[in-house]
Amino acid sequence: MTNKTPPDRYALVGHPVEHSRSPLIHTVFARQTGQRLTYELIDAEPAAFETAVRGFGAAGGKGMNVTVPHKEAAFALCSRSSDAATAAGAVNTISITEGALTGHNTDGIGLIRDLTVNLRQALAGKRIVVLGAGGAARGIIGPLLNEKPAELTIANRTKQRAEEIAAAFGGTVLVTREFEELALVRPFDIVINATSAGLKGEPPPFPSALVGPRSFCYDLVYGSSDTPFVTWAKAQSAARAVHGWGMLVEQAAESFAIWRGVRPDTKPLLKQVPR
Numbered sequence: 001m002t003n004k005t006p007p008d009r010y011a012l013v014g015h016p017v018e019h020s021r022s023p024l025i026h027t028v029f030a031r032q033t034g035q036r037l038t039y040e041l042i043d044a045e046p047a048a049f050e051t052a053v054r055g056f057g058a059a060g061g062k063g064m065n066v067t068v069p070h071k072e073a074a075f076a077l078c079s080r081s082s083d084a085a086t087a088a089g090a091v092n093t094i095s096i097t098e099g100a101l102t103g104h105n106t107d108g109i110g111l112i113r114d115l116t117v118n119l120r121q122a123l124a125g126k127r128i129v130v131l132g133a134g135g136a137a138r139g140i141i142g143p144l145l146n147e148k149p150a151e152l153t154i155a156n157r158t159k160q161r162a163e164e165i166a167a168a169f170g171g172t173v174l175v176t177r178e179f180e181e182l183a184l185v186r187p188f189d190i191v192i193n194a195t196s197a198g199l200k201g202e203p204p205p206f207p208s209a210l211v212g213p214r215s216f217c218y219d220l221v222y223g224s225s226d227t228p229f230v231t232w233a234k235a236q237s238a239a240r241a242v243h244g245w246g247m248l249v250e251q252a253a254e255s256f257a258i259w260r261g262v263r264p265d266t267k268p269l270l271k272q273v274p275r
Contacts, residue, residue: 015070022039074091112144145174217230
């Protein structure tokens with residue numbers, strides 16, 4: 001006897017989204033865990049974001065992932081938010097229950113799991129710099145602070161946005177700098193790119209001084225091959241530079257667990273894209 005109940009609907013909303021591998025990831029997770037669902041892509045410019053989210057919910061959608069440039073707008077839109085989302089002021093996962101929107105942020109836990117479990121990078125006592133001060137950066141600052149680094153620098157083209165994030169989190173290990181000020185510091189242990197620098201063909205606007213032969217460089221952006229930031233980091237003789245495929249998979253697994261109550265195994269997907 002066939003199940004005539006339609007599968008639950010989920011989606012990724014962002015601008016642009018056509019490059020996303022999230023549908024593949026969630027399809028694999030659903031097959032692995034025996035869940036019936038569909039996952040689609042919704043391209044919405046900022047002016048159309050709220051309409052897209054509420055329309056998806058009104059049509060029976062159960063949940064959405066949120067990507068650039070909407071993570072901060074998603075936080076403002078949700079009537080309730082998790083502690084992680086509230087601390088970040090940014091949402092990348094929405095649960096929809098009878099039209100009510102609950103916001104979560106799984107970016108931070110996804111990054112930490114990829115760095116510490118998959119890539120075996122210790123973060124405690126390290127000097128870490130996060131490049132960028134947008135929604136992507138907001139989602140990872142709290143979890144990085146929880147790992148007890150010796151110093152966590154937030155660097156941005158303009159210092160004001162970095163200072164806003166630092167003020168929200170507080171703590172004596174947080175430092176803010178403009179990109180050009182990084183030319184005056186010694187190389188960092190961990191360099192995390194939370195910008196879209198280089199994706200339009202321009203060279204990343206970061207001083208080479210922030211990377212040394214012992215630096216581990218991580219790009220939140222992922223690709224089927226080296227991203228522009230990874231290429232740049234390797235050219236600066238970094239010890240290792242990787243793109244964010246593992247973070248994407250791990251944060252997706254956390255989203256899936258929130259929606260479906262079961263956490264899938266990420267190992268098979270992690271092996272699909274070389275880093």
